[in-house]
Amino acid sequence: MLEEIAIENLGVIRAARVPLSEGLTVVTGETGAGKTMVLTGLNLLMGGKADPRSVRPGADRAAVEGRIRVSGHPTVAERVQEAGGELEDDGTVLVLRTIADGRSRAHLGGRAVPQGVLAEIADDLVTVHGQAEQLRLRTSAKQRDALDDFAGPRHQRVLAGYRTAWSERAGLLGQIAESEARAAERAREVELLRIGLEEIERVDPSPGEDAELATLIERLSNAEGLRVAAGEAHQAMAGEDETGSQQNAIALVERARKALEGGASSDPALAELATRFADVGYLINDLATDVAAYLDDLEADPGALEAAHARRADLAGLTRSYGETIDDVLRWASDAGLRLLDLDDGGERLGAMRARVAELDDELERLADLLTQARTTGATELAGSVTTELHGLAMGGAHLEVTVERAEELGPYGADQVTMLLVPHPGAPPRPLGKGASGGELSRVMLALEVALATSPHKTASSDGDNGDGERQDADGVLRRTFVFDEVDAGVGGRAAVEVGRRLARLGRTTQVVIVTHLAQVAAFGDAHLVVTKSTDGDGAEDGMITVTGVREVTGEDRVVELARMLSGQEDSETARQHATELLESSVVGR
Known part of the structure; x- marks a missing residue:
């Protein structure tokens, strides 16, 4: 999970430290204050493309530094070490991205790395849902992975058995192909060895x-x-x-x-x-x-x-x-005899490998049938769960379709082609995810998917989702991802906005969630509330003035004031404050 982000000279932000906690963190602020710069900084840490124009006017360089906890993610920790980076004693790694002189540089664990390395580790840690970002489930393979995750641990064990059998079969097929390709070469070697041994046997030399x-x-x-x-x-x-x-x-x-x-x-x-x-x-x-x-x-x-x-x-x-010498000849004869035995045994090994492949083919067919059954059942359940979530997110006419089609041949993950299609409103044709929906609608679709995946009935989570060290986990003990949502509440209000907040809070029980929002109904559900504020500074602009952004966490009465501002634009309005207090109280009950 992300623990904090430090931003320096990025856009309107001169210097800001953004603490990020577990659960749901909401980011609010006035229009133009620079909320998107927080997401821009996060995108840079995750290996996104750098824009030299994002450096604050008057500054020579921009920098974004983040602290990421990778304990519980062994593949990420291993990738950091492969890149030459070092983990901190507390299981975190420092990530630094700088932009200067029109170029960007990336550092991971104190070591300079290509930008792509940051993108690699981000793929396992962070998902950004927004109008400008690609979908996490943009490919059929990712959609299949999501369905497998939804289907639960029992299905995952069957899939692991299938993957093991598939890997063994692939290795055997490679050995068989190599053995068959070398058959003529082995036959020639056998003939030469036999000729040599027969000649030595005829002469029958004695040592020395x-x-x-x-x-x-x-x-x-x-x-x-x-x-x-x-x-x-x-x-x-x-x-x-x-x-x-x-x-x-x-x-x-x-x-x-x-x-x-x-x-x-x-x-x-x-x-x-x-x-x-x-x-x-x-x-x-x-x-x-x-x-x-x-x-x-x-x-x-x-x-x-x-x-x-x-x-x-x-x-x-x-x-x-x-x-x-004759002693050399006798040693050659001894080695040749052993090699001949090995080559003569090659036919038996080849037959044994082919027999094992046949056994694995049967096992793979059996396991593939089990995978198809579980995926077909899971597809119906996932589609229904997501559709239910969409109805609560002011997309009552939309529904998700999840299809599982059996291919003619087995593959590394079974024989199933998984496709997720969105029907945005009644009468509309099903369309692939990411097409036929606005940025806000798409974010809500992805929120519905993430909530459905996180709350799958096939997963047995602990009562509080905590591992005793403050880290939120799945039932299998694996730390979950960090989800970032932008514009998820675009075009909604009233009760729908409350439902968006409630679902984000539910997702935050098992994951780290960060959302940039302009709705108080959503912000009230946050476990932590960050406010992006702006002011003017006389350093660097041509007219002598420049907008400067800061980030601060609000709690208690300060949070009530911020929610009141979001509700009415008047943070000193007593009515707005009462409404804000009601929102906070109801959000706690509504979870």
């Missing part, structure tokens, strides 16, 4: 086999050189020289060991060296045995070398296609 083969081929290719080297090493360690004497490493180490052992009893250090020579002898013996075994195994085998080259060629064919 390519490295082992490289070592084997190198050994077989250099067998003669390796035999010579190993033979010389064995000769040096354990062989005989040309004279038959053993001058090899084993014999020499053994001779050294024995020489040291001869003196070991005389010196422990020498004994330790002899032991170490013994260890060296054992090691050389082991080496000689291993070299001899190597020589026995080392044979030139042209067949084995050819087989190793052939195997290496087979492995090279795999590494060219599936990885740099």
Whole structure:
């Protein structure tokens, strides 16, 4: 809800602070005092078009600042934060609109934002009904939403179930379309994977086999050189020289060991060296045995070398296609097997998705029938309720028609096309809302609609419509909108004017309502009464004088004086004051 508006240098208003409370706030004042500037300021806060000519003569800039409570409106609060704005600790947000140098600027929660962002949040918070404003229910979709709201919480739950099923169905259809579009691509991928796996299975490589083969081929290719080297090493360690004497490493180490052992009893250090020579002898013996075994195994085998080259060629064919090494090839084969299983399972998933879509189609048809039934019943009730309200608003010959037509195909909100038509007087053809009615009549039609929607018998509201924190709510705990009416009482008077005031007060029980009025019968029903006053100032006009407007709240005797002025033009008339007092008293009883 709107908590207050501060206006500076807008039209005839130099500076004014407009407090706005819950319930019904009435704005009155003499003709030409600048009541419309209050609505102009509100329109600027709500993202309306700025007119540079609205800047007060003599001023460089105009500014309108508003404080809006958004607690209870999570989507609005989220949009503020998305735009970079910050909420106040008390759940309000500051909105600022300035006009200077022929340009307007908008700020939301301390952050500069495009004008359209203000319009977005206003769409969820404020509705202005006036001759120059568009209708809240200007489209068939908005009219359907209004009828759904009138139909109550039970219908809303069915609609929510339908929307959930519709969303799931849409998601599945998108997946099915994507799956079908990629069918040929998947088939090609499956074929390539199978070819690769069959080739790897035929070769049947072992982990690290390519490295082992490289070592084997190198050994077989250099067998003669390796035999010579190993033979010389064995000769040096354990062989005989040309004279038959053993001058090899084993014999020499053994001779050294024995020489040291001869003196070991005389010196422990020498004994330790002899032991170490013994260890060296054992090691050389082991080496000689291993070299001899190597020589026995080392044979030139042209067949084995050819087989190793052939195997290496087979492995090279795999590494060219599936990885740099055989280990890479084996990893590719493992991943390919899993991917193949996933692709082979695609047909089953596709079938399951199609079966689920069929189930959802049946569910949507069932829910759509329930929606149509509830909307058809609600349309009759809403039309009757609005027509009754119109008769009390001096439009006795008018009535509203609400039609629900079933479309051939289901849509996101069912299969219904909702249309609201106004018959302004007997014999006139039904016409869309907003056409065929004057500004004042149109405002009264919208007032009748808003009252009917707010007082729907399908909604169970609490006894006082209060949530315990002073905020007025629907039965579902959602804070209601702010409604602004201009010219709603144009062309009416007497009893009809009283009925207009009574209905505005009734609407104010569950919403915040602001009305600019010139009728005391309407103003008497206000929970708060603001008066726009004008005076002259010698600053800025070419002739040295300029009209300046201020806004003040009136209570008690001051309010009686204002109502008396509205009734007779003479606020000091005792008769007018008595009449004003009677209006205030009767308005309390008449609620």
